[in-house]
Amino acid sequence: MSELREPADRPVRLLGFWGTPENQTLPNPADLVDPGWGEAERQWVADYLEHGQIAGSWMGASRCRLCSRANGSRDLTDGYYLWPEGLAHYVLDHGVRLPAEFLNHIEQRSQALEGLERDASWWRRNAART
Numbered sequence: 001m002s003e004l005r006e007p008a009d010r011p012v013r014l015l016g017f018w019g020t021p022e023n024q025t026l027p028n029p030a031d032l033v034d035p036g037w038g039e040a041e042r043q044w045v046a047d048y049l050e051h052g053q054i055a056g057s058w059m060g061a062s063r064c065r066l067c068s069r070a071n072g073s074r075d076l077t078d079g080y081y082l083w084p085e086g087l088a089h090y091v092l093d094h095g096v097r098l099p100a101e102f103l104n105h106i107e108q109r110s111q112a113l114e115g116l117e118r119d120a121s122w123w124r125r126n127a128a129r130t
């Protein structure tokens with residue numbers, strides 16, 4: 001699992017937050033558009049991004065920097081990365097490419113989940129104990 005440590009051992013990495021006129025230390029999504037990025041991979045990444053857990057909610061929706069549509073008001077996380085819920089829109093509808101290290105992370109997480117050893121004994125013992 002590359003260099004990733006368990007959640008809580010390290011800060012969560014921010015992903016997909018953009019610079020503002022007042023603070024240009026973060027990227028501009030227009031600089032990351034990759035018109036050649038295939039739809040199947042963009043859909044796969046967007047699906048992952050849309051299924052994060054809610055890590056925070058904000059008053060009012062943010063606007064897409066590229067088309068101005070209302071684009072979510074929550075932050076989502078997988079415990080390793082944290083992103084605004086509208087990031088899936090940037091990926092899917094604008095081809096804003098995310099770093100290869102993050103795509104590798106998605107692949108590793110998906111494989112790890114599919115490969116989990118399954119144990120039904122706890123469920124059998126505890127289902128009726130409410």
Ligand SMILES: [Zn+2]
Binds near residue numbers: 065066068069090094
């Ligand atoms: Zn947009």
